[in-house]
Amino acid sequence: MSQEGWEASSMVSLAAWLEKHKEQLIATAVQQLSDREPLRQHAAGPVRWFFDSLITAIKDNQQERLETILRHWVSMCRIPIDGEPVGLLPVLGVFKRALWARLQANPPDENPLEFAVQLDTVIGQAAEFLSKVEAAALLDEMSHRLTAQAQTSAALANSTKDHFVSVAAHELKTPLTVIEGYSNMLKMELPEATNPRAALMVQGIESGISRLRGLIEDLIDVSLIEMSLLNLELQPVWLRRLLDIAAFEAGDTVKQRKLILDVKRDTFPAQPIIGDPERLLQAIQKILANAIKYTPDGGRIAVAAREINKFIDITITDSGIGIAPENLDRIFEKFSVVGDLGLHSSGKTKFKGGGAGLGLVIAKGIVEAHGGTIWAASPGYDEEQCPGSAFHMMLPLRDVKSGEGMAPAVATAIGSLANAVLERDSVEKSPQKATSEAPAESEQKETPLPVPVVPSKNDHNKDQTKKGGTEGGEKS
Structure with a gap:
């Protein structure tokens, strides 16, 4: 706001005159704002607040205070005229007409012309500043509205696309x-x-x-x-067996690409965990396929695990081209493909092979459905230096004997199996067993206790999953 015309001596007189005629000014302004009594009552409070603040700012000769008043005024609810919200410039015009009407009816005793010029200067500067503030507020409101509309349109488009x-x-x-x-x-x-x-x-x-x-x-x-409709058929899962299947199925591609696949089998627990073997195998295969795709021929891929606070952290690392920091989260989005599609190979298993961008999305959904989490880490993207990347699958370690989350029939069978194992162990450790004669060699061989199997959902993985994740016990 311009500093021109704010002279301390005349400001004191102007403030005194405004204070003297404040009630009449408020009544006139409220009456001109609306001819409806409920609206006048609603407008009386904001109008009084404005005149009180204006008188204080003029009395203290503080133009900055008047700016603060106007900013606050814009941020408040706009005063309705005949029930319709309007901009505040017309309201300020109503105040100005009320001031001029009162000034003509009750002019000051000394220097009325100078007084009028001073009043016009204050109102003019207020109107100029208010127009800027209100324009900025209007632009901000329009920006928020357009952003909300864009978000709504994007959500509708995504919903339509998902349905399609x-x-x-x-x-x-x-x-x-x-x-x-x-x-x-x-x-x-x-x-x-x-x-x-x-x-x-x-x-x-x-x-x-x-x-x-x-x-x-x-x-x-x-x-x-x-749609949160991914059903899991929970049962005992031996992760080592799933790794064997995943490594076997990737064997031809690994051999063709001259890659080194190092599965650190001993880092995985020998005991089973609770999960859906078919889905977990699918998640491992998706991440492994991604590592193969973005690792140059002759590169190295390693699979290892570690136990952390009742969780198993499965890590698949590669010596590939890496991932840019801004893409570490984006790669788990649907249809997300990083890099120039024109430079991608058309072969699915070749270096930088093409794809729909769904593999990591599916792996993420499967891991999260098991109560786990998944993320990627990489020093960055470089096709020459190949800094590599690491994908972490964190899965909860649930007690198999508890039958947590499993179908009732499976849980009951698992409980019976656990009891049978305990009884067998107690017999083997009893004193009578130690003093009795040694059994024949054929009797010394242990017969593994069977583990119940829930039929798999898809035929194409049924046999391999059954062999890898559900038959017998895992040996260390």
Whole structure:
């Protein structure tokens, strides 16, 4: 606000005149603001506050105080005129007309012209400053409104996209099954021995079907995760067996890419944990596939674990190109692909191979559904130095004998199995056992106690998961 015209001597006189006629000024201003009595009562308080503050600022000759008053005035609820909220400049105009009407009816005894000029200066400077403050407030309000609208639109777009993805994934399964059926028929009608060229074409069809089916299943899993519908079939899981399966299935790719896959099996607990073996295997495979994809040929990948406060921290580290700090969280977002897509290979398992950006999202959803957490760490992104990255899967270590979270039938069977183990151990440690004759060699061999298995959800992992995660006990 301009400092021009604020002379101390005339300010004292102006403040005294305003104080003398304050009640009449308030009444006139309130009456001009609205012709409705309820609205006048509502406006009386803010109008009185403004005149009191204006008189104090003029009396103390403090222009800055008047600026503070105007800023606060803008931040307050706007005074309605005839029920409609308006800008404060028109309200200030009402005050100015009330002041001029009172000045004409009751002019000061000395220097009325100078007095009028001084009053006009104060009101003019207030109007100038108020217009700037109100414009800034209006822009800020519009910015917030546009931001809220953009967020609402983005949320609606995401919801629509998620619905489309979910519907499309389920609808694509039917025609894909038809294609797969005809492909199998072609394979039987055109055996490789008699039609090698046709057999090669059928193999190409089968390869495309397999890749498309994997994408559809990933889309369905993402939809289940986002809708919190991912069901877990909890049972005892031997993590070492899952690692064996994951390493075996990645073996051909590792060999082709001349990678070194070092699975530190002994760092994993020999005892089982509670979890869904098929889903946990899927999560491990997704992270391992990501490590393979972004590690150059001849690189190294290591898998290890450590126990931390009733949790198992599974870490998959690689000597790959690394991850930029700003992308460490983004890589767990749906359809997120880091880097220039034009520079990515079309092969799924080749270095920087293409993908839909769903693997890490699924791994994150599976780990969190188990009550765990997942994150990535990397010194940075560099395709020449290859600083590498590390993915951590933190899973809770639950007591298998408690049957926590498992289906009632499985929990009961596990409890019976645990009791059988305790009885067997007590018999082996009894004094009678120590003094009795040694049994025959065939009787000394231990027969492993069976562990109940809940049928797996998908056929393509059923056999391997059953062998790796649910048969027998884990040996150290």
